[in-house]
Amino acid sequence: MRHAANIYRLGIKELRSLWRDPMMLFLILYSFSVGIYVAATAMPETLHKAPIAIVDEDQSQLSSRITGAFYPPHFTPPSIVGLNEVDKGLDAGRYTFALDIPPDFQRDVLAGRQPGLQLNVDATRMSQAFTGGGYIQQIVQGEVAEFMKGTRASTPVPVELALRVRFNPTLAQSWFGAVMEIINSVTMLSIVLTGAALIREREHGTIEHLLVMPVTPFEIMASKVWAMGLVVLVACAFALFVMVEGVLSVPVEGSIALFLAGAGLHLFATTSIGIFMGTIARSMPQFGLLLMLVLLPLQMLSGGSTPRESMPEFVQTVMLAAPTTHFVKMAQAILYRGAGFDVVWPQFLAIIAIGAIFFAIALARFRRTIGTMA
The missing domain is CATH 3.40.1710.10 (abc type-2 transporter like domain)
Known part of the structure; x- marks a missing residue:
């Protein structure tokens, strides 16, 4: 109970610190509102008013x-x-x-x-x-x-193809763009918020204050994981209900609760990645450069932008170790095709396993960075 209380109080401290950071709040608000709208509508799916x-x-x-x-x-x-x-x-x-x-x-x-x-x-x-x-x-x-x-009637062909489009009958790009932008924003912000929180404490000197308190590195890290993960999860739910279903009128076929459960597991993995990157970078500029090296492969090679089957087999195999690969597959199955837990449980298990590995690695690195506490 003492450990749980410490994790809870430290997490509240993280939320208060985030509340006093207007730039991070603006980034969260923009990413899950205007950013989603722009991604869904900026690229027209058909030719439109071409001169x-x-x-x-x-x-x-x-x-x-x-x-x-x-x-x-x-x-x-x-x-x-x-x-x-x-x-x-x-x-x-x-x-x-x-x-x-x-x-x-x-x-x-x-x-x-x-x-x-x-x-x-x-x-x-x-x-x-x-x-x-x-x-x-x-x-x-x-x-x-x-x-x-004298007529536009076409010559009949011996075989006629009956085309039926499932899951997106109008082939509207906004349906795809909105959901994929939510997936990308969840990954990006969870890494940014946790990594920035750790670097901010190091730059402000508050990490030394934590070291003299009766808390362990596990409690410090777990508090950042649940606090920043909760913020992103709430923003994700807001984006789905308000931006996707409300403003953009994109139908969601499956259970949003099931998707949010999977997103919570995904956040467990990505926030751990953010902590690990925060222990490597010594400043926010270094963290930003490191973020580009990590975030772009996670987003571009996870199957969200292009099908994984079109990628080289080596890339497909390597990206199985990335939580985004399984999260994208799970999210598309639930939100687009209305899949239930009986369909996406392999992705849930994969995300849990990957998240546990990343959390253990990040915790070991975190302990070496700030020193082991009794």
Whole structure:
């Protein structure tokens, strides 16, 4: 009971110290509110209001049909320009696409000569340039086919593919971006808060005060783990209920309580990593540099950004030792596919085992750093 009381009181001290740190409070608030909204909405999932210019050198019925086929929301109304204005407009960033319809285009199409159109693309606008080229090709081919046949009806094929999209029927990127940003924020802030708390005590000299008190290194470390983990867990619950389900209207299929239970276990592992990093770094700038080396692989190679199956087999094997790999798999199964505990229990066990190992390593390092207490 004495150990539990010490861990509780030291944890309350950590919460009070965090409350007096406005920058950390701002980071938590931003990461689980504005950061999630930006991650979900900043990258449009489809082409949206892409500026396009058309050089109509044919002035025919077919060229007019092609020009009229570009309209919002995928494109802005086309700007009809001369051939000498294309390069200037692309250089100035006024257009992302510039389509040149050559002279005698309609006559060549009717004669079966297969004329070519020139499409100039501003490739510095990566997302729109990559998607827009395919859109424009489909629009032009559709208008030409309709002009030649008098209808846009396609030729029946012997085999028809029936496509059914599960878990995200509208293919909305905001559904994916919002949940993955929560997962990334949980990992990042749990490491930052615990590591910063330890470094802050070292810089302010309060660690020496703790050493002369009747508390053990285990109690000091456990207090930081539960206090900072609780803050991140509460912020995570706020983000799910308010930002994801409320503001962004993203449906959550599974049990939020089960997800938060898994997030709590994940926080046990990541806060231990934060303590371990805090014992290595001697200042906040050093901690920041070390954080980049640790956080980027945890986020990029855990299966959240790209499927693990597309990674080299060596990377897949190594990342099994990272708690984020199992946390991402568990979170996606619960929040996207509505999985229950009978499905995600292997991830729970893996996170518990990894967290116990990281906690033991961090505690051993912490004891060597501040000295073993009786």
